[in-house]
Amino acid sequence: MVKIFLCCAAGMSTSMVVSKMRQAAAQQGVEAEITAVSMEDFDRTLPDYDCCLLGPQIKYKLDEFKTKGAALNKPVSVINSMDYGMMRGDKILKEALALLAH
Amino acid sequence: MSTSQAFFEFIENTITPIAARVASQRHVMAVRDGFIAAMPFMIVGSFLLVFAFPPFSADTQLGFAQWWLRIAKEYQGQILTPFNMSMGIMACYISAGIAYNLAQSYKLEAFPISMLGLMAFLLIAAPLKDGMLPASNLGGTGIFTAIIVAIFTVELVRLLKAYNIGIKLPEQVPEKIRHSFNMLIPALVIILTLYPLNLFIQHQFGMLLPEAIMAIFKPLVSASDTLPAILLATLLCHILWFAGIHGAAIVGGILQPFYLVNLGANQAALAAGHPLPHVFIEAFWSFFITLGGSGATLGLVLLYMRSKSAHLRSVGGLGIVPALFNINEPIIFGSPIVMNATMFIPFVFAPMINATIAYFAIQAGLVGKVIALVPWTAPAPIGAAWGAGWVMGNGILVLLLIALDLLIYLPFFKIYEKQLLEQEALEEQDTPEHGGVAQTA
Numbered sequence A: 001m002v003k004i005f006l007c008c009a010a011g012m013s014t015s016m017v018v019s020k021m022r023q024a025a026a027q028q029g030v031e032a033e034i035t036a037v038s039m040e041d042f043d044r045t046l047p048d049y050d051c052c053l054l055g056p057q058i059k060y061k062l063d064e065f066k067t068k069g070a071a072l073n074k075p076v077s078v079i080n081s082m083d084y085g086m087m088r089g090d091k092i093l094k095e096a097l098a099l100l101a102h
Numbered sequence B: 001m002s003t004s005q006a007f008f009e010f011i012e013n014t015i016t017p018i019a020a021r022v023a024s025q026r027h028v029m030a031v032r033d034g035f036i037a038a039m040p041f042m043i044v045g046s047f048l049l050v051f052a053f054p055p056f057s058a059d060t061q062l063g064f065a066q067w068w069l070r071i072a073k074e075y076q077g078q079i080l081t082p083f084n085m086s087m088g089i090m091a092c093y094i095s096a097g098i099a100y101n102l103a104q105s106y107k108l109e110a111f112p113i114s115m116l117g118l119m120a121f122l123l124i125a126a127p128l129k130d131g132m133l134p135a136s137n138l139g140g141t142g143i144f145t146a147i148i149v150a151i152f153t154v155e156l157v158r159l160l161k162a163y164n165i166g167i168k169l170p171e172q173v174p175e176k177i178r179h180s181f182n183m184l185i186p187a188l189v190i191i192l193t194l195y196p197l198n199l200f201i202q203h204q205f206g207m208l209l210p211e212a213i214m215a216i217f218k219p220l221v222s223a224s225d226t227l228p229a230i231l232l233a234t235l236l237c238h239i240l241w242f243a244g245i246h247g248a249a250i251v252g253g254i255l256q257p258f259y260l261v262n263l264g265a266n267q268a269a270l271a272a273g274h275p276l277p278h279v280f281i282e283a284f285w286s287f288f289i290t291l292g293g294s295g296a297t298l299g300l301v302l303l304y305m306r307s308k309s310a311h312l313r314s315v316g317g318l319g320i321v322p323a324l325f326n327i328n329e330p331i332i333f334g335s336p337i338v339m340n341a342t343m344f345i346p347f348v349f350a351p352m353i354n355a356t357i358a359y360f361a362i363q364a365g366l367v368g369k370v371i372a373l374v375p376w377t378a379p380a381p382i383g384a385a386w387g388a389g390w391v392m393g394n395g396i397l398v399l400l401l402i403a404l405d406l407l408i409y410l411p412f413f414k415i416y417e418k419q420l421l422e423q424e425a426l427e428e429q430d431t432p433e434h435g436g437v438a439q440t441a
Helices: A013-028 A039-048 A056-071 A081-085 A089-101 B003-024 B026-047 B063-074 B076-085 B087-105 B110-125 B140-162 B175-182 B184-205 B209-224 B227-242 B247-272 B282-289 B298-305 B310-324 B329-334 B341-363 B380-387 B392-430
Strands: A002-008 A032-038 A051-054 A076-078
Touching: A002 A013, A002 A039, A002 A056, A002 A089, A013 A032, A013 A089, A013 B329, A032 A039, A039 A051, A039 A056, A039 B026, A051 A056, A051 A089, A056 A076, A056 B003, A056 B329, A081 A089, A081 B329, B003 B026, B003 B227, B003 B247, B003 B341, B026 B076, B026 B087, B026 B140, B026 B247, B063 B076, B076 B087, B087 B110, B087 B140, B087 B247, B110 B140, B110 B175, B110 B184, B110 B209, B140 B184, B140 B209, B140 B247, B175 B184, B184 B209, B209 B247, B227 B247, B227 B282, B227 B341, B247 B282, B282 B341, B282 B380, B282 B392, B298 B310, B298 B329, B298 B392, B310 B329, B310 B392, B341 B392, B380 B392
Parallel strands: A002 A032, A002 A051, A051 A076
Antiparallel strands: none
């Protein structure tokens, strides 16, 4: 069971990506809990999840969030903007799983 | 290197990092999150305003409208109470919200500090008189004071803690009790600093501290409500989005106090039966300038849906439903518009043209000014009407702007579509693999 959360300004557009990722996970038989939060909920959400993917529109938060993630040994990265725009749930899920495999 | 390329590099390497640093600054974030915490009360409170001020003129022929107008007039006091106690005293909630979030960012005890922030605010904004708390500084006019006092409170607590000033209780004392003792000295120091300052200003200038603060901010507030300021904010927001970062969250965070001061003034004028003073309020931004999302892309999505390019068609299909709720990340990142030279001009100028037209339409009295706080995800025509107290003209203006934006985007869309079609034809010859479509222009 992997636990992934996505984070953007208000958690609105990432929630659409999340539903695509859940579909992809179900198809591939990956047991995953995936959710979307707004950036002010990052601190609260981080401890309960294994890794975090940021929407490209808040890539300016990466350094700050990465440091916070590193303290808990949780990887944080930014979603490729094209995958994000096209809502490619399968590719983003793969990216998240690769991030966790490190 | 061409000038436009140099310009785009300037955006990416200079403007974007500065904006990102401002938006990530601790106090700016605490203010933003404090406003977010108070938002539900303000949205519900201002929603109730419409019941006291029905969207009909006094000479209406509709029986129902006449009845509503009569009831609203007769029971205005009772109808307005929930509004008065939510939106009407919003600065109280905001002061507590900002103090809470700032304290949390410093890893201090957030809840007691947020109450302390509220106390500090009430101490100077609403000194008890004849058994009542005057409310005149607790609404929009108290916003800047709420921000300053909340930040002052938290910084003071932090300073006292850093210098180890406080009452120390032995470890055996239960934690809850120790925490409540932690607040004794900060509460005392706040009273001993802010209260004499308030008395002094009252004595010297005959006004309370919040009135003095408002007087200082007045030129800035007035300046924020002019067309050049609106256009500047719009330009900055869209340049940031063009560089791929959330311009609306950054610019909107800075504008929020101004929106609320202006909104408070409009609501007070409405209640007093005066003409409404202000134009630039959040609903103006959300539904006229960034209708369908930043870039006013609702018209563009309609073009995408019928595009000959398979890529743009699929972006349009993904983007149309969220666009109805002013969410357009699929459009911005999927097209992509980010760093796409072809789309720069319409993306930046369509919203600015919208702003200009809406501004003059309001000044000419063709559409209504904003009196309510509306969630920015309301579909644009509905949100615009709702924000003005259900003025249908505002909704119609949005529909016209969507059509205009479509025309503004059209020539640039055609150019971009052609580029993509050429690329798609090439790819068809090579491999059926998708993915490389993105990097044009």
